[in-house]
Amino acid sequence: MSSSSDPQSDNDLIKRVASGDRAAVRLLFMRHHARVYRFVVRQTGSETMADDIANEVFLDVWRQAGKFEFRSEVTTWLLGIARFKVLSARRKRKEDELDDLEAERIVDGADTPDVASMKSDKAAALRTCVNGLGEDHRTVIDLAYYHGRTVTEIAEILNIPVATVKTRMFYARSKLGEALKAAGHDRGWP
């Protein structure tokens, strides 16, 4: 994360984008696209969908930078836009398409030949446990562990109360512990 006194900080880049600087939004894309992409793919389970949505997030930055009020970190704003787009994309889909998407995600976490052959591999089994969490829990875990967000920032991104973030974190970790135990791994692994 760049500091606000850095002329190339995220905040300064947003100011430049707001004034119509295409180079600045390209720089923001290079900086943050991979994380936004991963945030979306972890929620949707679809790399194609994540590809489109992550692209749209940065086009929205181009269109909306002038409205950013610098009350949160730029990265929190980006993840918030991504979250909104994921929910919007789901709403637009017909129910049967949504079912297909869910099926695709479930298949991703199931015992494909590759995964089955790696079951003896502890790390692979652990990954399966993480991927097996429900979306609400997985998203909170990802935002804290991978995206380094605070409780308040997660609440902002997901548009839920702070207490709910903590509750979801508690249950997410409990379920993860149970899944790991069921897979034969006690806490304190590896």
Place this chain on the structure above:
Amino acid sequence: MSTEPNMTHRDEMETLLPFYLNGTLSGEDLRQVEDWLANDPAAAEALLATESELALVTDVNDAYRPRADAFKRFSESLGNEAAPRVSPVSRLSALFARTFAIPAPLLLAAATAALALMVVSVNNMGIRSSEDIQVAGAGDSAYAPFVLVTFAPTATLADIGKLLEENGAQIAGGPVSGATFKVALSADTAAQYDLLSKQLAASPLVEKLITGKKPDAP
């Protein structure tokens, strides 16, 4: 902290551990977690488990790779986007932020002070076309008709922004040679250019205005 009424103290501390590890915990929550880690033998095991989760979740996320042509495709999409509607004030703010790298809270005052120091030097003006003095994203106005303007030392950033907006003008470059600005005009004909130039020059906010590139049409 309060999450679930039936949660034990240990449950609450374990809920906070991911935030302790990602370095975002502060205040009373941080104090409680550190106190627990220092005094409860079970805490060390919980911390180890949390560290393992962090490594695992990082590993799982890093496994997803965006397509190699993601940036190329974004650039193409961006090229099809119209320039955002920009108010002269935000354009000026961005210009000063970029030129002087002033912290945001001081931006307005610094911009006003910089404007007060403007000096017109016609012979040395030589507007540079390099990226460092162009207002970001001024591509649309780079070839537009323009005038060179020195604003009055007493003019505020907000006043200047309002003046430019009222006259359909925008900062297209600068500051150069002692902070003189290139101001693009929305004029299709020379007559419109003359009218807008006259209106700007008549403003008490403008100390000096020099004619620049005029439209080809009369």
